[in-house]
Amino acid sequence: MKKILFATTALVASAGVVAADVSFSGYGRFGAISIDNPTPTPDVEGIYTRIRLQIDMTTEADNGLTFGARLRHQATSVNGAGYGGGFNGARFFARAGGLEIGVGNTFGAIEFMPGVYMSTQSADIGLSGLGFHSLVTNTAQKGYFNWDAYSSGGVGRDGVEVMYSAGDFGGHLSYSNTGGVERTGLHVRYAFNDWTVALGYQDSSLATEDKIVLTVGGNVGPAKLGLAYADNDGIGKFALTAGVEVGAATRVDAYISSEDGAAGGEAYGLGVSHSLGGGASLEGGFTRNDITDVNAVDLGIRFNF
Amino acid sequence: MKKILFATTALVASAGVVAADVSFSGYGRFGAISIDNPTPTPDVEGIYTRIRLQIDMTTEADNGLTFGARLRHQATSVNGAGYGGGFNGARFFARAGGLEIGVGNTFGAIEFMPGVYMSTQSADIGLSGLGFHSLVTNTAQKGYFNWDAYSSGGVGRDGVEVMYSAGDFGGHLSYSNTGGVERTGLHVRYAFNDWTVALGYQDSSLATEDKIVLTVGGNVGPAKLGLAYADNDGIGKFALTAGVEVGAATRVDAYISSEDGAAGGEAYGLGVSHSLGGGASLEGGFTRNDITDVNAVDLGIRFNF
Amino acid sequence: MKKILFATTALVASAGVVAADVSFSGYGRFGAISIDNPTPTPDVEGIYTRIRLQIDMTTEADNGLTFGARLRHQATSVNGAGYGGGFNGARFFARAGGLEIGVGNTFGAIEFMPGVYMSTQSADIGLSGLGFHSLVTNTAQKGYFNWDAYSSGGVGRDGVEVMYSAGDFGGHLSYSNTGGVERTGLHVRYAFNDWTVALGYQDSSLATEDKIVLTVGGNVGPAKLGLAYADNDGIGKFALTAGVEVGAATRVDAYISSEDGAAGGEAYGLGVSHSLGGGASLEGGFTRNDITDVNAVDLGIRFNF
Numbered sequence: 001m002k003k004i005l006f007a008t009t010a011l012v013a014s015a016g017v018v019a020a021d022v023s024f025s026g027y028g029r030f031g032a033i034s035i036d037n038p039t040p041t042p043d044v045e046g047i048y049t050r051i052r053l054q055i056d057m058t059t060e061a062d063n064g065l066t067f068g069a070r071l072r073h074q075a076t077s078v079n080g081a082g083y084g085g086g087f088n089g090a091r092f093f094a095r096a097g098g099l100e101i102g103v104g105n106t107f108g109a110i111e112f113m114p115g116v117y118m119s120t121q122s123a124d125i126g127l128s129g130l131g132f133h134s135l136v137t138n139t140a141q142k143g144y145f146n147w148d149a150y151s152s153g154g155v156g157r158d159g160v161e162v163m164y165s166a167g168d169f170g171g172h173l174s175y176s177n178t179g180g181v182e183r184t185g186l187h188v189r190y191a192f193n194d195w196t197v198a199l200g201y202q203d204s205s206l207a208t209e210d211k212i213v214l215t216v217g218g219n220v221g222p223a224k225l226g227l228a229y230a231d232n233d234g235i236g237k238f239a240l241t242a243g244v245e246v247g248a249a250t251r252v253d254a255y256i257s258s259e260d261g262a263a264g265g266e267a268y269g270l271g272v273s274h275s276l277g278g279g280a281s282l283e284g285g286f287t288r289n290d291i292t293d294v295n296a297v298d299l300g301i302r303f304n305f
Numbered sequence: 306m307k308k309i310l311f312a313t314t315a316l317v318a319s320a321g322v323v324a325a326d327v328s329f330s331g332y333g334r335f336g337a338i339s340i341d342n343p344t345p346t347p348d349v350e351g352i353y354t355r356i357r358l359q360i361d362m363t364t365e366a367d368n369g370l371t372f373g374a375r376l377r378h379q380a381t382s383v384n385g386a387g388y389g390g391g392f393n394g395a396r397f398f399a400r401a402g403g404l405e406i407g408v409g410n411t412f413g414a415i416e417f418m419p420g421v422y423m424s425t426q427s428a429d430i431g432l433s434g435l436g437f438h439s440l441v442t443n444t445a446q447k448g449y450f451n452w453d454a455y456s457s458g459g460v461g462r463d464g465v466e467v468m469y470s471a472g473d474f475g476g477h478l479s480y481s482n483t484g485g486v487e488r489t490g491l492h493v494r495y496a497f498n499d500w501t502v503a504l505g506y507q508d509s510s511l512a513t514e515d516k517i518v519l520t521v522g523g524n525v526g527p528a529k530l531g532l533a534y535a536d537n538d539g540i541g542k543f544a545l546t547a548g549v550e551v552g553a554a555t556r557v558d559a560y561i562s563s564e565d566g567a568a569g570g571e572a573y574g575l576g577v578s579h580s581l582g583g584g585a586s587l588e589g590g591f592t593r594n595d596i597t598d599v600n601a602v603d604l605g606i607r608f609n610f
Numbered sequence: 611m612k613k614i615l616f617a618t619t620a621l622v623a624s625a626g627v628v629a630a631d632v633s634f635s636g637y638g639r640f641g642a643i644s645i646d647n648p649t650p651t652p653d654v655e656g657i658y659t660r661i662r663l664q665i666d667m668t669t670e671a672d673n674g675l676t677f678g679a680r681l682r683h684q685a686t687s688v689n690g691a692g693y694g695g696g697f698n699g700a701r702f703f704a705r706a707g708g709l710e711i712g713v714g715n716t717f718g719a720i721e722f723m724p725g726v727y728m729s730t731q732s733a734d735i736g737l738s739g740l741g742f743h744s745l746v747t748n749t750a751q752k753g754y755f756n757w758d759a760y761s762s763g764g765v766g767r768d769g770v771e772v773m774y775s776a777g778d779f780g781g782h783l784s785y786s787n788t789g790g791v792e793r794t795g796l797h798v799r800y801a802f803n804d805w806t807v808a809l810g811y812q813d814s815s816l817a818t819e820d821k822i823v824l825t826v827g828g829n830v831g832p833a834k835l836g837l838a839y840a841d842n843d844g845i846g847k848f849a850l851t852a853g854v855e856v857g858a859a860t861r862v863d864a865y866i867s868s869e870d871g872a873a874g875g876e877a878y879g880l881g882v883s884h885s886l887g888g889g890a891s892l893e894g895g896f897t898r899n900d901i902t903d904v905n906a907v908d909l910g911i912r913f914n915f
Contacts, residue, residue: 051362061913154694277370301399378696391695583677
């Protein structure tokens with residue numbers, strides 16, 4: 001799926017053996033989307049496309065140290081709106097063994113916590129994710145995507161983070177303080193047999209962004225199961241996700257999520273992925289959000305390069 | 306300091322053999338341009354440059370299917386204006402044998418019709434194209450470039466298209482409906498011996514954009530000849546183009562085009578291309594448009610990479 | 611240090627064997643910066659990052675001719691400001707032996723004159739350059755960076771230039787006339803034993819930009835020394851720079867510069883660079899400018915790719 005442009009040993013005489021490289025990867029997806037909104041919000045129907053081109057630049061220093069940066073160009077369009085543009089903000093890192101320090105457009109501890117996103121091609125249901133209602137950290141009452149994450153189209157939070165893994169254990173601590181909002185994120189995770197449990201936490205200067213998150217995920221026979229719960233500043237949300245290989249190249253994924261509180265409710269999703277080989281697949285899905293009374297469906301091709 | 310090395314695609318073990326790749330191509334051209342406008346429009350004289358960097362991202366799925374996307378960065382400058390910027394909108398495609406489906410910033414059926422553009426490096430006369438008056442689909446009375454085409458600097462039309470070829474026959478159908486304008490384009494083409502004939506058609510929600518186009522092109526001894534005619538919403542225009550190899554590395558191209566109607570008239574162009582090897586060439590040309598009373602000349606280097 | 615990818619170029623059928631390539635190089639740097647300004651200007655403290663991705667596109671024509679273009683994406687951030695964006699303006703060139711002609715976002719004769727910049731990773735002191743007060747062409751009274759140079763983030767001057775080198779001798783002539791400012795720059799240089807002397811000159815339509823520059827640089831034992839003087843429209847400035855390898859992987863650099871005139875004064879800088887191998891290094895520095903009463907310090911990682 002990944003494309004690696006193999007590097008090159010640069011031969012600047014005075015520099016000795018240098019193992020620097022620039023690699024390109026990414027994906028395209030194109031198809032149709034239909035979002036059925038309640039009156040009076042207009043429905044959205046039409047062509048959906050996204051291109052992601054990611055550039056990873058690294059060099060290997062002595063003693064196992066690796067330094068690098070990641071840039072991305074991403075553009076998403078529904079019926080011609082939202083295309084074009086340049087690069088996002090870069091993430092810089094220094095890595096040694098299981099320890100990595102990141103600076104700039106950081107990944108974020110909540111964003112990278114196992115069990116927050118589904119393990120599908122879109123990281124949720126369908127070709128496009130269809131609203132990402134399966135995430136227990138997204139709530140109608142406290143907000144969507146209000147944690148640090150690598151921004152594909154913007155400059156990101158310009159934070160710092162430390163990631164550590166040792167055998168079955170891992171942890172991730174992230175911090176940012178830009179635009180008047182200060183966030184500290186943390187997750188720890190542990191894997192045993194076919195299961196992974198993770199506990200996450202975010203403290204923000206915006207009280208509505210405070211979070212505690214718990215996830216459990218693993219395999220039961222041919223099925224992949226996930227259970228997640230988050231307290232989002234007093235609003236609880238849980239989600240159950242499942243994925244089953246129903247054939248040699250076909251997989252079905254589904255979720256149900258439930259947000260408590262006076263303005264809470266349920267959301268559901270059902271998706272199918274059919275591999276076409278070579279990193280390409282047919283992806284389709286349907287989601288319903290009872291809280292907002294929105295139904296969404298999409299279908300199309302995704303190819304990784 | 307520089308050394309040329311080598312790129313290859315690497316494989317992700319779990320994905321089997323993956324033939325995904327990212328390739329880079331494009332061209333640069335730089336030189337001088339002079340556009341002699343009638344009073345009171347100021348003349349344009351000075352340095353002309355253009356850079357085009359094109360990124361093609363593809364993967365080969367099973368059963369001969371290929372999926373891909375094309376991005377482009379292009380910037381054109383005359384005396385320092387018009388430089389810089391990011392990427393255009395992407396075109397996505399799925400291809401199998403002679404059939405290709407495109408989505409997004411589509412190529413367009415009229416744009417890709419044989420005989421519409423000249424078969425020179427600039428696709429018209431000179432280093433820069435010098436106004437593209439040879440195109441029978443460009444008219445002073447009904448408009449220039451009013452059909453779907455892959456936009457190098459913008460987001461494009463976000464349309465859909467189907468391209469098909471089988472032996473000597475080919476066809477191309479494109480459709481878009483953005484910005485309040487709906488266009489359907491179609492061309493069919495047929496090759497026999499050294500000749501190709503093509504018939505094209507565009508139906509637009511803007512009546513002035515309706516077109517019927519007929520082209521014939523082929524070789525007569527050392528000369529390449531083209532004859533084209535278009536009805537542009539009632540305005541007829543024909544063009545005769547010719548190109549002759551006058552030496553081992555030198556080619557001369559010329560055209561005359563004539564637009565009928567009350568405000569019509571003729572345009573002429575004469576250009577020379579001298580190959581320098583390695584995809585580089587010296588390109589120069591002169592055009593005169595009697596309708597607008599504009600003379601233009603340019604000269605410079607083009608190199609493909 | 612440089613990484614070169616061989617591009618899959620789309621070949622024009624008639625062009626035969628084409629030796630075109632697209633190569634990627636650049637650097638990342640990330641760390642902390644602190645700028646201590648006099649009251650009432652606020653101090654600057656926080657995270658500093660920069661990414662530079664440079665794309666060199668060339669083709670080799672016959673008879674030793676090379677044609678090419680250079681594009682760059684660069685983004686610098688202090689505490690999250692200044693990120694993202696697209697490409698700069700391109701520089702185009704034609705080269706044969708020791709002669710090179712450049713067009714567009716040109717390098718500039720003063721910018722490329724030996725001894726104007728320090729021979730450190732940042733081209734001055736520290737991770738970021740820390741104000742570039744060591745340059746004798748930068749003066750508080752006549753302006754900073756008021757000569758033609760390849761613009762990393764903008765479109766540049768869109769000029770023309772001729773560079774020539776033959777054995778120990780070299781020369782560089784640049785010209786631009788954009789934005790109402792016309793500049794002619796020239797330098798000549800001569801190398802003998804371990805020393806290089808260079809004489810530069812700029813004539814601008816803005817009198818404050820007129821310059822005469824003289825530099826001498828060479829090696830004395832383990833030290834690299836530089837002495838430079840410039841007359842900047844009547845304001846003289848001299849600088850003494852020195853760099854010493856103090857260990858197998860560690861180098862210390864320092865400068866003192868002095869600007870005459872009623873509002874002149876001195877600036878000092880001290881920096882250290884510790885190589886980590888593979889093109890990566892730890893870079894830190896301190897500068898003080900007596901004229902503006904600004905102290906600056908930075909520390910961080912730089913890696914070339």
